[in-house]
Amino acid sequence: MEIARLDSLSNFRPYRYNHLDMQIKDLGEFGVIEQLCAMVVEQRSGPDNGAGLGFRLEVDAGDDTAAWKTGTGTELITTDTMVEGVHFTRATTPWRDLGWKAMASNISDIASMGGLPLYAVVTLGLPPETEFDDLKELYGGMLEINNEYGVAIIGGDMVRSPVVFITVGLTGVHSGELMLRSTATEGDLLGVTGFMGGSGGGLKLMLDEGNDAGEAAQYLKECHRRPWPAVGQGQQLARAGVKTAMDVSDGLADDVGKMMRASGLSARVFVEKLPVHPALKEMFPRDWVDLALHGGEDYQILFAAAPETMDRVLTLLPQPAVVIGEVIMGQPGGVSILDNQGREWASETGGWDHFG
Amino acid sequence: MEIARLDSLSNFRPYRYNHLDMQIKDLGEFGVIEQLCAMVVEQRSGPDNGAGLGFRLEVDAGDDTAAWKTGTGTELITTDTMVEGVHFTRATTPWRDLGWKAMASNISDIASMGGLPLYAVVTLGLPPETEFDDLKELYGGMLEINNEYGVAIIGGDMVRSPVVFITVGLTGVHSGELMLRSTATEGDLLGVTGFMGGSGGGLKLMLDEGNDAGEAAQYLKECHRRPWPAVGQGQQLARAGVKTAMDVSDGLADDVGKMMRASGLSARVFVEKLPVHPALKEMFPRDWVDLALHGGEDYQILFAAAPETMDRVLTLLPQPAVVIGEVIMGQPGGVSILDNQGREWASETGGWDHFG
Numbered sequence: 001m002e003i004a005r006l007d008s009l010s011n012f013r014p015y016r017y018n019h020l021d022m023q024i025k026d027l028g029e030f031g032v033i034e035q036l037c038a039m040v041v042e043q044r045s046g047p048d049n050g051a052g053l054g055f056r057l058e059v060d061a062g063d064d065t066a067a068w069k070t071g072t073g074t075e076l077i078t079t080d081t082m083v084e085g086v087h088f089t090r091a092t093t094p095w096r097d098l099g100w101k102a103m104a105s106n107i108s109d110i111a112s113m114g115g116l117p118l119y120a121v122v123t124l125g126l127p128p129e130t131e132f133d134d135l136k137e138l139y140g141g142m143l144e145i146n147n148e149y150g151v152a153i154i155g156g157d158m159v160r161s162p163v164v165f166i167t168v169g170l171t172g173v174h175s176g177e178l179m180l181r182s183t184a185t186e187g188d189l190l191g192v193t194g195f196m197g198g199s200g201g202g203l204k205l206m207l208d209e210g211n212d213a214g215e216a217a218q219y220l221k222e223c224h225r226r227p228w229p230a231v232g233q234g235q236q237l238a239r240a241g242v243k244t245a246m247d248v249s250d251g252l253a254d255d256v257g258k259m260m261r262a263s264g265l266s267a268r269v270f271v272e273k274l275p276v277h278p279a280l281k282e283m284f285p286r287d288w289v290d291l292a293l294h295g296g297e298d299y300q301i302l303f304a305a306a307p308e309t310m311d312r313v314l315t316l317l318p319q320p321a322v323v324i325g326e327v328i329m330g331q332p333g334g335v336s337i338l339d340n341q342g343r344e345w346a347s348e349t350g351g352w353d354h355f356g
Numbered sequence: 357m358e359i360a361r362l363d364s365l366s367n368f369r370p371y372r373y374n375h376l377d378m379q380i381k382d383l384g385e386f387g388v389i390e391q392l393c394a395m396v397v398e399q400r401s402g403p404d405n406g407a408g409l410g411f412r413l414e415v416d417a418g419d420d421t422a423a424w425k426t427g428t429g430t431e432l433i434t435t436d437t438m439v440e441g442v443h444f445t446r447a448t449t450p451w452r453d454l455g456w457k458a459m460a461s462n463i464s465d466i467a468s469m470g471g472l473p474l475y476a477v478v479t480l481g482l483p484p485e486t487e488f489d490d491l492k493e494l495y496g497g498m499l500e501i502n503n504e505y506g507v508a509i510i511g512g513d514m515v516r517s518p519v520v521f522i523t524v525g526l527t528g529v530h531s532g533e534l535m536l537r538s539t540a541t542e543g544d545l546l547g548v549t550g551f552m553g554g555s556g557g558g559l560k561l562m563l564d565e566g567n568d569a570g571e572a573a574q575y576l577k578e579c580h581r582r583p584w585p586a587v588g589q590g591q592q593l594a595r596a597g598v599k600t601a602m603d604v605s606d607g608l609a610d611d612v613g614k615m616m617r618a619s620g621l622s623a624r625v626f627v628e629k630l631p632v633h634p635a636l637k638e639m640f641p642r643d644w645v646d647l648a649l650h651g652g653e654d655y656q657i658l659f660a661a662a663p664e665t666m667d668r669v670l671t672l673l674p675q676p677a678v679v680i681g682e683v684i685m686g687q688p689g690g691v692s693i694l695d696n697q698g699r700e701w702a703s704e705t706g707g708w709d710h711f712g
Contacts, residue, residue: 025484049506066510071428079477128381150405154422169525
């Protein structure tokens with residue numbers, strides 16, 4: 001969820017939304033989202049419809065998913081969209097991979113809360129000239145990843161549109177404490193599951209053409225085409241007592257910045273600690289740090305915990321996770337990068353602005 | 357949900373989805389949806405992720421909403437999309453009305469199951485040149501209707517797109533028995549809440565220009581601009597023991613056909629029983645029957661019940677509902693229209709084919 005990516009309600013400052021006479025590209029994606037979120041929360045009379053039936057809103061707009069408590073547990077919902085020419089092109093993303101990835105980005109949101117993904121509704125916007133066989137490939141890709149993760153498509157909508165878009169809404173369930181992005185505290189260490197930058201590297205290989213044969217290239221392209229959201233890791237983290245997490249989807253540095261912004265703190269990331277696959281270093285001997293920090297679409301989990309918790313947690317996880325930084329006092333959302341020569345610089349917000 | 361509009365699983369015939377070499381416009385919306393639904397259900401390994409936590413899928417793709425049981429009740433989810441140039445134009449649907457209607461069509465899906473709408477996630481596809489003030493109007497319209505119905509927006513996504521689209525995902529809850537579209541039986545009477553054709557009449561006035569002043573015209577345009585989904589009526593119907601219902605969104609005759617198709621039966625609709633507001637007859641003395649049967653976007657509830665149940669139910673409803681037809685043996689999905697001169701004709705499927 002993008003509304004979710006930005007802000008936790010805990011540090012919402014209500015904006016005045018007077019007449020602005022601006023286009024959204026001038027205001028920027030995050031400006032637009034902040035103002036609309038504030039408007040929704042201020043002017044909303046609910047959420048109280050479900051109170052009599054035991055429903056209570058637990059996480060509002062501002063995290064990877066929204067969540068509510070019921071009599072029996074916590075339920076989650078998230079939604080994510082991919083638009084042709086904006087999030088993908090047919091050249092780099094075949095239909096089957098598009099299906100996989102559209103579902104993966106949502107599963108990853110559920111994973112980052114520590115939840116188990118459950119039911120999906122799929123909306124497709126399609127030009128009438130779409131080949132039916134392509135559509136079957138798209139569904140084939142969704143079914144492949146869904147069967148890996150136990151997710152079931154249970155409904156949706158299909159509409160005519162001049163441009164292909166795919167919106168997935170995904171529910172999930174959680175039997176313990178949710179991990180939020182707003183709860184990091186000073187002195188926490190930052191950890192990530194899996195490798196960083198592989199997806200960005202794979203995309204770069206495809207865009208640059210040539211130079212993409214061989215095992216290392218294949219591995220990186222596979223990272224881009226078929227990301228595996230860290231559902232098991234997320235559940236394990238939550239069970240082990242980690243309170244703070246989000247998914248790494250827009251690039252590690254950018255997502256660290258979002259977590260710090262939501263938590264009202266800064267962070268320092270250590271280049272030498274970045275978990276990078278040898279294939280990325282092999283194919284991008286000069287750019288691998290940049291790809292690991294800003295590549296995007298890794299669909300791993302970024303989490304924060306006190307050092308003693310972190311020590312314990314890292315040994316519990318079924319697959320490796322590593323410490324990559326620390327939470328410090330400072331400008332909310334500030335991220336600095338420290339390399340192994342001791343140089344430190346502020347991370348530019350490599351943030352993807354949809355309207356910029 | 358459109359996947360929902362078509363078929364209940366009870367009469368799914370698995371299709372062979374071999375290589376077809378067809379574009380979706382050739383196959384038609386319903387052909388595409390049928391084949392994809394069959395593929396999803398056949399190839400899906402789930403839904404079983406939630407079983408350990410007490411979740412059980414109750415209504416699959418093929419009705420107005422999907423639904424699952426939890427330990428404490430039944431939960432619903434639906435999704436509906438509007439695309440500029442396909443479902444609306446800025447000429448006939450100002451931004452505020454677009455917000456209202458995008459939410460109304462989803463609330464109506466929950467209403468037709470007998471449920472209470474709860475939480476919404478909103479996805480917007482927007483060109484970068486979109487005026488921020490227009491976006492506030494859009495959210496203003498969503499908030500207006502949400503506050504009327506107790507719905508809360510709790511998340512969403514916002515993406516760049518060359519064409520405006522808005523996708524709403526909406527959850528709901530139900531404490532009793534769901535009303536389905538597949539459970540009509542021979543001898544049932546068909547009832548509808550509210551008036552038919554007002555929205556279609558209002559749209560026609562706006563498209564034809566001129567001739568749209570005066571009280572009757574205002575009323576009809578209001579029907580088109582601000583439909584009021586029948587949530588209270590739906591809950592009352594379910595509580596009174598009605599088992600079969602769906603929302604009237606694509607035109608009454610078309611929706612009767614869908615209910616009959618899902619139930620494997622035919623129906624006869626009586627022109628003289630059609631609930632039509634005097635304003636529609638005043639503005640469209642020649643076309644009101646056609647508008648009432650095929651107008652679309654009424655967002656009322658069509659329901660079926662045995663005569664004795666129907667008798668009892670009609671007196672219980674807080675707002676009027678009337679009998680408009682009967683369920684008979686025949687070709688599944690067949691609908692005939694009987695006028696007050698005793699002439700009977702087969703209803704053309706005035707069905708909106710997105711890709712046709």
